[in-house]
Amino acid sequence: MSGPAAADSTAADVTAAVARAVAAAPAAARATEADRARWLRAIADGLDAAVDDLVPLAARETGLPVPRLTGEVARTTDQLRRFADAIEEGAHLEVVVDHADPTAAPPRPDLRRMLVPLGPVAVYAASNFPFAFSVAGGDTASALAVGCPVVVKAHPGHAATSRATASVVEAALASAGAPAGVFALVESFEAGVALVEAPGITAAAFTGSVRGGRALADRAAARPVPIPFFGELGSLNPVVVTAAADAARGSALAASLAGSFTLGAGQFCTKPGLVLVPADGVLERELPAHVPGGSARMLTDGIGDAFLAGAARVAAVPGVHAVIPTTEAGAPAVSAVDADAFLASAAELTEEVFGPTTLLVRYRSAEELAAAVAALPGSLTATLHAEPGEEVTALVDALAARAGRVLFAGWPTGVAVTWAQHHGGPWPATTSQHTSVGVTAMRRFQRPIAYQDAPEALLPPVLRDGWAGPRRVDGVLRA
């Protein structure tokens, strides 16, 4: 591994970084949307310019292939620029103006509402996207976009990449005139714990395991002053293949499923971890032939060990048989189980196994399928492969009740960064009702404030009558 030597941030380092973030918060909040858009674009430009340094570093640290990482940098910079465009439009401020109504009973005052930044945000980087969900990823972009300073806790799986990215971010922010202290990087497990408990931190965003996320969420909730914790934890991402779809295109589905669950060595939050298939159907029969052999390097040794432990846990459940046995960390594996045995052990079999494995649950009737769907936990995604004309309304409703994104005739592993995206879902997929991908992810780090009967000169400019952005005035929405 190249880059600077591994550094452990001490509690004092965390205290200092948070103090600088607290000091920067008023200036970050006062900055205009145009100012902050400039910060975001400067970071994007800096990352694009450094791509030839960053990608090889990340490839060495994570084992992820260079083309994937190059694409991930592009996605990360696109995300930063998209957020810049969004804040320049101004809808994220949710401006509402209600002029005074002296004729109402009781008379109504002049009230003007907008969203303002919460304050310093702690961002916990993920292991599996060293750019898009790490130092300069969606959480950092969201927080900076709305005027919150950010203290990132680096993931140890790509420490040098994190430091190199942080250098780019710091230089870009300085060149764009952002206040000093608006961004910092800390490292080490202890720093992560100290960060969520630091009094100056006003919210935290996390992408990682259920266990780690829950531990931090519990600390966030137990603080003397509790703070919101936006965690994206584990996700099973169930897929349903109807008998008709299996008959019509089971072979193609087998090929595309094999590609989806092994993508990035299965190290995607949205990896399809459980597939409900008609017993003895085409997909089941043809899947093994499509699963790539060999083994990919996993992100870290710890993740490899956890993969093997998870696979062993599944294999030990009564009724589970190995279609493609687990051999080593990073080698694709497939298990299968009949629906009745699945239902008898649903708690064990619906826990995410991070890595290149999926579980086929074999159903023999619509009733078995419905019962199995009802046993599924919350997920980021749920996918349905059905044929045109099939009556699947109840099935779609059941999947929608358990997921944040419902897909049709596709695979969940791609996550487009658009206005309509939602990357979240019922527990344990996320801890909150917000997304961590897409433009609305910014809403996590804002709070409303209303001004009552304020003299115009004391109102924030966006709340004055002349502001041109989208808003609701006296009850009427204006784009």
Add this chain to the structure above:
Amino acid sequence: MSGPAAADSTAADVTAAVARAVAAAPAAARATEADRARWLRAIADGLDAAVDDLVPLAARETGLPVPRLTGEVARTTDQLRRFADAIEEGAHLEVVVDHADPTAAPPRPDLRRMLVPLGPVAVYAASNFPFAFSVAGGDTASALAVGCPVVVKAHPGHAATSRATASVVEAALASAGAPAGVFALVESFEAGVALVEAPGITAAAFTGSVRGGRALADRAAARPVPIPFFGELGSLNPVVVTAAADAARGSALAASLAGSFTLGAGQFCTKPGLVLVPADGVLERELPAHVPGGSARMLTDGIGDAFLAGAARVAAVPGVHAVIPTTEAGAPAVSAVDADAFLASAAELTEEVFGPTTLLVRYRSAEELAAAVAALPGSLTATLHAEPGEEVTALVDALAARAGRVLFAGWPTGVAVTWAQHHGGPWPATTSQHTSVGVTAMRRFQRPIAYQDAPEALLPPVLRDGWAGPRRVDGVLRA
């Protein structure tokens, strides 16, 4: 006290009510906005028709005067009808449509996002507004508006009013065709604890004390499946009077402050509990003459006892002197303290004392004023009385950092229910970034869902291309 005999709901009663709510949830979610608007209007009509029964009952139980309670019923029914209007418009669904873009790299799928109901919501009624923040109050209206069944935990201070209101709500919902089980009332402390821990409950809303709210929030966070807890807890509602304002209109301010802090025997979440005044100024000198004598009945004996204990706690702080001594529960009292003594004991002196008392903090310089403001905790409101032309930008910013609503030249006790209202603020005012009053209060009980590449027939109607409501399409906001 009239009405049915006091009833204690058992844990089994809670389980049964939640089971009915869970069973009703799919139908409540499937109901159209027009359906739900009809439910809300039926409840409003039912309450208006029952006003002559409900108000005397509430007056006997709470001691609040009949005109105030009559106005509160009107506010409550206005709130229900306003929410009905809002959901018919449809902006609360936050619909976003991004059509597929096969030319993007990677190609982008068709993505359509909206907000859907969370599921059954627990509502903890407040003591001080037996209609507007109780059984059929803002939390219940918000949850039903977006399609969440509601289980209300009644406040024991107005048990008979709660039951009578619940009867009206149940009859109205039945007549309007709402699904059975969409509303229930439970009573008792134990029922309240069981409710927040019931697995079928997906969110909780609470209005009450810091102590009670924190205890329930901690339970909500510690559940195997944590749920969002929207608590409106304590609020100091600081007021700043500049030396210029005191000189120009200190006499009028004294009179209006006396009216505000004694309104409803000081039992408002927005009572001004601390007033920063220039030492030896007009307001301080004239306030005592404006404070009404005698004593008002407080809502419950427990609240009266807590008032006396809180007043005694304040009185015991070094440097605090009684301007109008505390005599009995419900009798207005005023204390005063110099800014330096305030700063020495800010933690004790910034804790809310619920009831008709306020604390004057006497400052002698702009520096003392700024230091005192910096020591203030989060509040629902902060108020500034200044004169035109005074340089108060930094002061306004400091108040805005500590409050959800910043008022000018008024008093915080009135809370208009409009689109721009925000009733919330940094901890301990509320536990979340959402309001509990005003139309956007609905957002607390919704979560996003995105549909990817869904056949049109399987999309919720509001996500189809032809929907006429406000939405963002391919990045462009359309009112």
